[in-house]
Amino acid sequence: GESVGLHLPTLSVQEGDNSIINCAYSNSASDYFIWYKQESGKGPQFIIDIRSNMDKRQGQRVTVLLNKTVKHLSLQIAATQPGDSAVYFCAEINSGYSTLTFGKGTMLLVSP
Amino acid sequence: EAQVTQNPRYLITVTGKKLTVTCSQNMNHEYMSWYRQDPGLGLRQIYYSMNVEVTDKGDVPEGYKVSRKEKRNFPLILESPSPNQTSLYFCASSLSPGQPQHFGDGTRLSIL
Numbered sequence: 001g002e003s004v005g006l007h008l009p010t011l012s013v014q015e016g017d018n019s020i021i022n023c024a025y026s027n028s029a030s031d032y033f034i035w036y037k038q039e040s041g042k043g044p045q046f047i048i049d050i051r052s053n054m055d056k057r058q059g060q061r062v063t064v065l066l067n068k069t070v071k072h073l074s075l076q077i078a079a080t081q082p083g084d085s086a087v088y089f090c091a092e093i094n095s096g097y098s099t100l101t102f103g104k105g106t107m108l109l110v111s112p
Numbered sequence: 113e114a115q116v117t118q119n120p121r122y123l124i125t126v127t128g129k130k131l132t133v134t135c136s137q138n139m140n141h142e143y144m145s146w147y148r149q150d151p152g153l154g155l156r157q158i159y160y161s162m163n164v165e166v167t168d169k170g171d172v173p174e175g176y177k178v179s180r181k182e183k184r185n186f187p188l189i190l191e192s193p194s195p196n197q198t199s200l201y202f203c204a205s206s207l208s209p210g211q212p213q214h215f216g217d218g219t220r221l222s223i224l
Contacts, residue, residue, distance in 0.1 A: 001211075007197050032210055035175055035214055036215075040206050040217070041217070043116075043202050043215030043217050044155070044202070044204075044215045045215070046212040046213070046214070049212055058152075089154065089155065093209060093210060095209060095210045097155060099160065099170060099171075099209070100145070100149075100152050100157060100209070101157075101171075102155040102156075103154065104152070104153075104154040105195065107153055
């Protein structure tokens with residue numbers, strides 16, 4: 001919804017640029033990570049995931065990078081389009097505890 | 113179509129009046145979860161359920177109850193709502209905690 005975007009860091013890019021959204025996670029025991037996209041008025045939507053035994057995974061126009069040494073996750077979006085404008089969340093899971101912890105989110109604004 | 117359905121989508125009510133938000137999924141998922149989303153705080157897990165008759169507290173369970181009598185349904189119950197429970201609520205489901213969750217479109221609750 002519209003209130004989701006308040007207080008969020010914002011990344012503004014031009015259409016066609018590549019976007020990089022960063023996320024620092026907190027638990028060194030987390031072994032599974034997910035990026036979600038949330039458009040206004042909708043629930044989070046799965047984009048891409050990565051397990052802790054990998055450091056890079058590619059999807060269609062998106063790439064996730066995982067650096068376990070510094071507990072950092074990034075989402076790269078190639079050739080960003082206006083339809084990519086949304087709030088993006090990373091989430092970490094410790095499979096042993098069955099709970100999912102979300103980051104605060106980053107708002108991506110794409111101008112034509 | 114695979115989906116998670118929440119009802120109602122919007123509700124304005126008064127302090128102390130019991131309410132239930134329903135959640136239903138048609139994907140035969142075992143894992144279901146409730147979140148609340150607040151500006152500046154992101155998504156926080158309220159309760160989750162690993163399977164029928166198995167529920168556990170998440171990060172912010174105070175003031176909420178859940179039940180899981182059937183695999184497809186996971187209602188969220190506010191026995192005596194208070195204004196600090198005004199928020200945007202999401203239900204989600206997945207095959208297991210280690211799989212991406214499918215989210216409903218949210219329920220916006222306002223407690224006056």
